[in-house]
Amino acid sequence: MHAILSVFRKEFRENLRDRRTVISALIFGPLFSPLLFGAALSLSIERGTADSDRPVVLAVSHAERAPNLLAFLRQYRVTIEPVQYDDSAARAAVHEHRRALVLVVTDDFGARLAAGEPASLLLYADSSDAPGSRDVGRVTTLLGQYGSLLARLRMAARGIDPLVLSPLVVQDIDVSTPASRSVLALGALSYLVLLTTLMGGMYLAIDATAGERERGSLEPLLTVPVRREHLIFGKILATCAYMTLSLVLTVTAFAVVLRFLGLERFGMSVNFGPLVALQVVLCCLPLVPAGAALMTIVAAFTRSYREAQTYLGLVLLIPTLPLVFAGVLGLRPAASLMAVPSLGQHFLITSLLRDEPVPAPYVAISILATLVLGALLILVAGRLYQREALLG
């Protein structure tokens, strides 16, 4: 035990002096990922809000042929720009991005309308142009509404109840709460928290194994009267300490960034106060020993620092696999799924952010299963350090 602590203290202190470890574990991951996340989130929210309110600009050729239609469109905040285009001019204007949308009223529009025959309108848009194609949906919907308005008026004029045209009434009822809506946008948060936690211990795990061998300090270390597994336990403990620091910093930074973001303005509330932050840290903590042991095992297998970096880059992806499967298959929390490390943590974090109660057995299953995996991996790491091939 004494030796484990000696190794722990030395690894902790030595890596605190290593700029690469400190930047990756305590600065880059914990601070930059919440900031980037916040920036991306606020950008996407602002665009989403802007879309429904932004007035659509519609260039209309021969507007004088359909005054009522244009009055109708103006009511729905469509800005009309009168132009005089024929077919080829309209195509060219849209193609060259001078106009996003062009509506051409055909010359017999008024006559056909008066005769009760289908009257044609030509709507020019470029579907490969993202902003233009968003507007085309709105304009098409409005034109459809105008058309059905005319139909109702015609039927009323013929003494038929316009309701026969509406055999079905569909109402969308959105039961999402502000908190649950924001979770859709915050789905990536648990992934980022797990990733930065692992990154926090990555360089120490490499330095303590592949790095130690590459520097030639492993062999002297193996000549001290300490059992080899105790040496590796001390190193894993130091990796755990850095991962825990990284986890706490990351979650704190997320809590602060999301508060400043003011998601309430967009009808979303994030349940991320100090208490929830603490709970997020606590439910991720069991993953720390498992991650530290896994990275140590992989790094101990490699021949050089560089090789270890390559393989650990892949290891960082492992905890994200369950999250991807959960997303694709639309998995919901269940007792068996809580036992899957990283997926259990993902469900717990999501539930905490949604302000939904989590059944106590679920929490217990997640914590226990992850801790058991960690203990097994630590034992494997201890066994690996007994091998002679360790010296390379």
Add this chain to the structure above:
Amino acid sequence: MIEATHLQKNFGPVEAVRNVTLRARDGCITGLLGPNGAGKSTTLRILYTVLVPDSGDALIDGTSAVREPLAARRLMGVLPHGAGVYPNLTARENILYFGALHGLERRERQARAAELIQLLEMEEFADRIAKGFSQGQRVKTALARALVHRPPNVLLDEPTNGLDVMAVRTLRRLLGRLRDEGHCVLFSSHVMQEVGALCDAVVVIAHGTVVASGTPEELRERTGAGNLEDAFVRLIGTTEGLE
């Protein structure tokens, strides 16, 4: 006192060490001389318990390095080949770390580190981070680290590799001093001059096995050679891999 009997170690099909028997007495500097790849490092690695032999045994002051490696390690100070130090620790911290791993109390290991820093003339760089150390400074740090627990037996694998003349002189002086204090010193080298100048006893090793052992005089007499260098060449059959 180090006694190895019938050590055998294979790496796959390669017989790295074949039936090696050797003895290094207390109060003596014993040199393990042989060309590169002769099995010197493997033999030493078995003695300092990093490798386990396929057969045979090694006794360190009567304690088996094979069956009781932890106890045997307490009796040895080891300077492995190319001994690396921790670049982000100072020389003193490197020494203190090994003192802690040897179970020395804080005050004891601090006193011992200060003593070794003086003995090895390390005052100038003792509290600098080891990152920019010269080879000589690194070897001194590694040597102090190996001696922190006052081991009765000292094993060194090619300790003079890459050292400048001044550092070699310091090292020789230190090994002589350890001998005079009654330590058992065993070191490997492929440099004939060095072994001739330093050693009380020589074990000549080639192709994984011991070809001769004795004092330098005995080896000269046995081969009928006028000087030690010729004696080694007659014993090994070639100068390839020797300096």
